[in-house]
Amino acid sequence: MRSMSTSSLQNSVVKDMALAPDGHLKIDWVESHMPVLNQVRRQFEAEQPFKGLKVTISLHLEAKTAYLAKVVQAGGAEVTITGSNPLSTQDDVCAALVEDGVTVLAKYNPDPVEYKEFLIRALETKPDLIIDDGGDLVTILHAERPDLLETIRGGAEETTTGIIRLKALEKEGLLKLPMVAVNDAYCKYLFDNRYGTGQSVFDAINRTTNLVVAGKTVVVVGYGWCGKGVAMRAKGLGAKVVVTEVDAIRAVEAHMDGFHVMPMVEAAKLGDFFVTVTGNRDVISGDHFDVMKDGAILSNAGHFDIEVNKMDLSERASSIRTVRKNIEEYKMADGRNIYLLAEGRLVNLGAGDGHPAEIMDMTFALQALSLKYVNDHYQTIGKSVLNVPYEIDNQVASYKLESLGIEIDRLSEEQIRYMDSWASHE
Template sequence: MNTNAKERSKIRDIALAEEGRLKIEWASAHMPVLNRIKERFVIEQPFKGLKVAISLHLEAKTAYLAKVIQAGGAKVTISGSNPLSTQDDICAALVTDGITVFAKYNPDPLEYKQLLIDTIETEPDLIIDDGGDLVSILHTERRDLLGKVRGGAEETTTGIWRLKAMEKEGRLEFPMLAVNDAFCKYLFDNRYGTGQSVWDGINRTTNLVAAGKVVVVAGYGWCGKGVAMRAKGLGAKVVVTETDSIKAVEAYMDGFEVMPMQQAAQIGDIFVTVTGNKDVICGKHYFLMKDGAILTNAGHFDVEVNVKDLEDLAVSHRTVRKNIDEYTFIDGRSVYLLAEGRLVNLAAGDGHPAEIMDMTFALQAMSLKYVNEHYQSLGSKVVNVPFELDEQVALYKLDSLGIEIDRLTTEQQTYLASWAEH
């Protein structure tokens, strides 16, 4: 065990390390793309002598990413990006591997914030963020550490929105790669990862059937597409709510009913919010819902389902099953909130499958390497992931599956690049 990491870290229980280690080994055995990158990093040492701070949902796949970056020569510190998605056994296992961990499952809000601040105070050179909290703290409470940061990579839609708002106001002071906007992130992680893991979380938590029920999916971005697709596959009747007219047409063309939430609230059995915005479901909707309606959120922050409105309207509140809170109204109707309105796939499940996070975290690792190599020329802005990194991850994935694809001949390349004669 690395004594220094143990002394620096703030975790729940180091005795859980063996259980966490087994989880990480299982995940890594199903992450061939990241394994290949690790082999490269061990030889190349792209982060030698650098400090890397990570804030992600702290479970087994994330832990393996941290170990891959550590294998590339970095001194790694990690914290959780959501208080209910942190797994204490994973934290303990990472500490025994020499990684400093500032994370616990379900800390109170003040302690959770302090754990993020502790992570920043390690004075990182590079950052991997999920939701933008590390970057936000650096630009507000710990501006004295800004000058050391070369840049980083952002994992999720909400974080990129925050970063772009900072850039627009001229507040962003180092480059951040928008990993969420890369092809190998949103096409697979957002769609297939979210689609499966949301229903893993709902099914495991409720032990109820989805077939025949009306499932209302709020938001038809890539995550919403995945959730709706999997709900349909489980036999549910799917309704989509949207504020984007183009996405609404797309949902309609995909065979789903489209209507406003005010209308959908009256017929839904299970609600899943996937928008990144606040008050998607709130007081005016609770008045309309059927007795027994189930409310879940798959957006990054716990603001999409308005919990305060629930608490204000309810005459009683109790926990009826792990991760299920029942709110009963004065007319006798009850609705059920899963995982306190936090990310249901992580707060009430294990997150995306390992094979999906394999591609996402491969992109994270390669993006961090790219930032470190080019930060002086990238500027203080949100930067798209270079296509060659996306393509490399896809090729590694195909290779791991034993799949070969065609290659363009020189003549074909010339033909596609010409315009004069066809």
């Protein structure tokens, strides 16, 4: 056992504390590959920005997230953490965090009632600050437990889906706390959403199916930053790539990036692999299943398991069985088989280990520094959805360059004056 506190053990709900040694190995591994977050940790240890405060975190609970929790803890916080998806929680990591003094309310694949209970219990600790992923914490606070809003100064949101929910609350004038949209930071969508999602989706698909991608057709549903990354990696693996979109500008971009663009009802006839990355519901549904090839493989890389309409798929199936871990076979009435990975949940975490440590290093540094920003300014920033300040984004990128041993140029004073003046452009 490490420096486990009595309170973290008493207040936690995890599967098995005996799993902790394996969890520590995972956390130690990512820590050694997260130099940006290590630098933030050193800053927090010196400054203690969260001393005496409580922080509740809801994120995909695996090793990289665990290290973020430890960095926030190093800043003086009492940390409680729970998962943001039933299939992405790793039980050994949960046990290790408890030994490190973090209160954990999570285990792999809880039933829906238990999963919701963990979220509520994490909020019942009456945190000062929160980190959310997908908006579950914020939704509970506004829809079910507004009594728990009183102590919360604000927080940060990790992903596109959560920001959609936050902006809907803000638009209706209902948002009761400031939330930083970490997903919209340059260092998040340019690197995490593109390179992280692109690689981790195919890590999970390849690990789960053990099938080749080269020579096959991959249909990417949605061409936002995540979709761009998935399409890029599919092309790199030798696939023919089809993109479906509802946004005309993104559709033109996908075309100019060299991909075929067409409606889903046409793409459905061609795809061997399907990856949804829209944040919206039912983007693959009834009519699409009717025309798919025998052996088509469906996966979702959006936050919630609503992008592939599982009810439509089940209604068309004469039988459903699990043929490999994280692969369900739906046999259609005409004999075709359609396969769904990770129950239609976030495939890169439901069937894999998520984004690479070096990618989440930057994202979680943004999270930690954004949380500090909220705590420093919560009395003046208002109850709104906030962008990550450019200074934080640039700081994280600078730490990353430093860790890589890369130097860049700096503007001279004369160049700065030239760029700042309307009259000096000669």
